[in-house]
Amino acid sequence: MSKTTGFRRRYGASPLHLLLVLASFALAAYAGVRLLDGDTLGVALWFVGAALLHDLVLLPLYAVTDRAAQRLFGRREGGVGQAPPRPGVNHVRVPLFVSGLLLLVWWPLVLRQVGHYTAATGLPADRFLGHWLLITAALFVASAAILLARRWHESGPRRRAARGRRRARGATK
Incomplete structure (x- = not known):
């Protein structure tokens, strides 16, 4: 048995993982x-x-927002207990x-x-609201496109089966 395998068995991960965890603790400290x-005192009050x-x-x-989204998208019909939320959530x-x-x-x-932002950078601070709204809209549009693509891909077997049934009906007539 090699040293790395024994270390991995005792520690649960590679030595590189331990090194990265220790480095992150050092950076946080x-x-x-x-x-x-x-x-x-100010920092402690801010954290509290x-x-x-x-x-x-x-x-x-x-929690309230998540419940509303789950109700909006509905739940799957499940067996015992509560069914998991649909992936659309x-x-x-x-x-x-x-x-x-x-x-x-x-x-x-x-x-x-921030009043001092423009003086310190020379850049206007009035563009950030519009940019944030555009980024938010783009995130939701991309997410909706991914959801539609997934639904289209999931419905592929049903579409092929329906097409096959239509062809079979057409051949019997």
């Missing part, structure tokens, strides 16, 4: 030290506020998540809440 170097905002406001909002979840993530990262510029 460095970022944490740099972040807490200035205003430790973000956690409370997420848990008390955003998480219930996510994910074609709403993914673009909504990416759009929300983009808004989270760029919200000051999207909502035009």
Whole structure:
């Protein structure tokens, strides 16, 4: 038995995986030290506020939105227990998540809440809302196109069977 195989059996992954995990921990520790170097109390309050905002406001909002999307797309008829949601729900979840993530990262510029941006960069800050809306629309259009292509591909056997039945009926007449 080689050393790598024994390591993989004991650790559960390759040595490269362990090296990458340790490097990511080192990078996170460095970022944490740099972040807490200035205003430790302010950073701690920001983290607590973000956690409370997420848990008390955003998480219930996510859950209600997801339930609404599941009801919109319906559920499969299943046997025992609740049937899993249709895959179409994910074609709403993914673009909504990416759009929300983009808004989270760029919200000051999207909502035009930065006065110093134009002075610091020389670029106008009024384009971000339109660009974010266009990206969001493009994400939903791409997701809808993928959903339609999947549905078309899934219906292929049914279409071929119906075509075969029509040909068989035509041959018997």
